[in-house]
Each structure stands twice: as structure tokens, then as C-alpha cells.
Amino acid sequence: MHEMGIAVEIYRAARDAVRDHGSGRLETVTVSIGELSAVEPELLRFAWEAVVAGGPDAGATLSIRWCPADQHCPACGEAKDRSDGSWLRLCPDCGNPLSINGGTELDVEQVIFVPEETT
Ligand SMILES: [Zn+2]
Structure with missing residues (x-):
């Protein structure tokens, strides 16, 4: 399941974005996923929850914009x-x-x- 690696990358990028603006807790991260990107949205959401669980950003939402x-x-x-x-x-x-x-x-x-x- 390569979605796990992608979720880790997204999380890292989101944390970098927060750090650029100070500090805080992630609430919602919106990503655009193309139909041809070979990413399964449900698996990505599942992976995301596993990545943030137990950390300072537990419960942060991953919002997926599907791009056909x-x-x-x-x-x-x-x-x-x-x-x-x-x-x-x-x-x-x-x-x-x-x-x-x-x-x-x-x-x-x-x-x-x-x-x-x-x-
Ligand atoms: Zn034709």
C-alpha cells in the first residue's frame, strides 16, 4: 500500500506549512488527487488517520479533492x-x-x- 508513504509525505508538507506560520495543531489538510495518480482515496484517508493518530495532530481531517x-x-x-x-x-x-x-x-x-x- 503506497498510500502510507504518500500520507507521510503529505503530513510532512503540512507540518512544514504550519511551521512557516508559527505553530499550531493541524485541523484540515486539503489535497488534490488525480484520477490517474494511482492513489486510492479511501486507502489514503485510512493511511492519513494512521499517520496522525497518537500524535499532536490526532483527529486532523484529510480532505480529498478528486480530479478526473x-x-x-x-x-x-x-x-x-x-x-x-x-x-x-x-x-x-x-x-x-x-x-x-x-x-x-x-x-x-x-x-x-x-x-x-x-x-
Ligand atoms: Zn471517437
């Missing part, structure tokens, strides 16, 4: 789903390879944290 790939057929010109039952991305109407844009996102978009109270 934008695909279209160069012959038909429309956005298409790939043919059912095939891993090849072929146009279900004419069989041409689909042109794919995006869907490979794997980015930390936003880090929300509760600043530590200074006395």
Missing part, C-alpha cells in the same frame, strides 16, 4: 469515457486512442491549523 482526467477523442471531438472492460483508453465509438489531459494531480492545496495560544 479530461479526455476526448481526436476523431469525434467529444469528451468520452474509455471503453468498458478495457484498460486501454480507446474511444467507445470509433476506437481511436483518447487524448488525456490532467488527472495526474497529487498536491497539497490547503493547510488549515489552529494556532497555538500564546500567553
